[in-house]
Amino acid sequence: MTTIEVRGLTKTYGPDLVVDDLSFTVEPGHVTGFLGPNGAGKSTTMRMILGLAAPTKGSVRVGGREYARLPVPLTEVGALLDAAALHPARRADDHLLAIAQSNGIGRRRVAEVLTMVGLDKIGRRRAGGFSLGMRQRLGIAAALLGDPRILIFDEPVNGLDPEGIRWIRDFMRKLAADGRSVLCSSHLMSEMAVTADHLVVIGRGRLIADTSMSEFTRSHGDGTVLVRAQVADELARHLTAAGGVVRGGPERSLIVTGLDSTEIGRLAAVHGVALSELTPRTPSLEDVFMELTQDSVEYAGAAV
Numbered sequence: 001m002t003t004i005e006v007r008g009l010t011k012t013y014g015p016d017l018v019v020d021d022l023s024f025t026v027e028p029g030h031v032t033g034f035l036g037p038n039g040a041g042k043s044t045t046m047r048m049i050l051g052l053a054a055p056t057k058g059s060v061r062v063g064g065r066e067y068a069r070l071p072v073p074l075t076e077v078g079a080l081l082d083a084a085a086l087h088p089a090r091r092a093d094d095h096l097l098a099i100a101q102s103n104g105i106g107r108r109r110v111a112e113v114l115t116m117v118g119l120d121k122i123g124r125r126r127a128g129g130f131s132l133g134m135r136q137r138l139g140i141a142a143a144l145l146g147d148p149r150i151l152i153f154d155e156p157v158n159g160l161d162p163e164g165i166r167w168i169r170d171f172m173r174k175l176a177a178d179g180r181s182v183l184c185s186s187h188l189m190s191e192m193a194v195t196a197d198h199l200v201v202i203g204r205g206r207l208i209a210d211t212s213m214s215e216f217t218r219s220h221g222d223g224t225v226l227v228r229a230q231v232a233d234e235l236a237r238h239l240t241a242a243g244g245v246v247r248g249g250p251e252r253s254l255i256v257t258g259l260d261s262t263e264i265g266r267l268a269a270v271h272g273v274a275l276s277e278l279t280p281r282t283p284s285l286e287d288v289f290m291e292l293t294q295d296s297v298e299y300a301g302a303a304v
């Protein structure tokens with residue numbers, strides 16, 4: 001079994017309810033994006049999945065068992081929580097070897113994971129001199145040591161340059177394509193839009209959405225279509241007569257609601273109106289996310 005099953009998970013710190021009756025399942029073969037505004041409870045949830053924090057209520061099963069009951073956890077689940085958690089004076093390969101040996105994993109696997117993350121040429125260098133991108137790769141190498149079927153990444157692309165972001169994105173997608181379960185937290189919506197297949201969205205510790213990426217934007221979309229025609233006014237009349245709601249868009253375009261692009265194309269053809277553009281518009285993941293979580297952000301900025 002390669003799933004993560006979170007059931008009724010709850011965590012309080014003193015009077016603060018940080019994770020509130022959260023239930024979701026992370027399935028193999030997908031990158032599951034774990035989204036939420038700052039302070040939503042993502043890291044706390046991940047720490048409970050990994051047995052680093054005790055739930056106040058509820059349960060988590062990793063590969064069918066509680067983390068504490070996994071005989072060799074590293075072979076079941078690998079995690080990148082904080083890439084800065086390195087001994088700066090230690091060489092990269094020694095860092096990995098220490099983790100490997102304490103889990104009964106051999107030296108050969110250290111060389112393998114260094115190659116997988118592209119650090120094989122610099123494995124003898126001290127981690128203290130590594131860039132953030134290299135540290136992230138080293139952290140991922142550590143997570144892969146036990147060849148686990150489940151991987152958890154907490155904000156893996158934070159602070160990385162575009163090349164580093166692309167590398168991590170492609171790597172996560174490859175891990176999922178191998179049939180692994182990948183759970184990746186982020187508050188970067190645009191990044192998740194091109195990385196994740198499935199989304200679990202939380203706000204103030206509560207589940208807001210648990211859905212496929214396409215369903216997420218589709219079900220929350222306003223379903224507008226952008227249309228351009230030489231005779232925009234005439235087209236607008238026909239569309240309105242057919243039950244559409246039409247308003248002016250950028251650069252003399254029309255934004256239509258209430259009719260889909262097939263229907264608009266058909267009406268244009270029937271009335272002999274040539275179209276130069278017909279674009280269904282789904283809202284960006286960021287738009288949907290902002291709308292869904294607006295009540296659950298910790299500190300909202302004033303409009304400027």
Ligand SMILES: Nc1ncnc2c1ncn2[C@@H]1O[C@H](COP(=O)(O)OP(=O)(O)OP(=O)(O)O)[C@@H](O)[C@H]1O
Binds near residue numbers: 013037
């Ligand atoms: N050990 C702790 N003691 C008290 N409060 C804590 C502790 N750990 C986390 N919290 C609080 O729990 C809330 C959720 O924090 P958490 O780090 O899980 O959120 P997050 O979604 O990962 O946020 P971010 O995107 O900012 O990392 C925050 O309000 C935080 O201050």
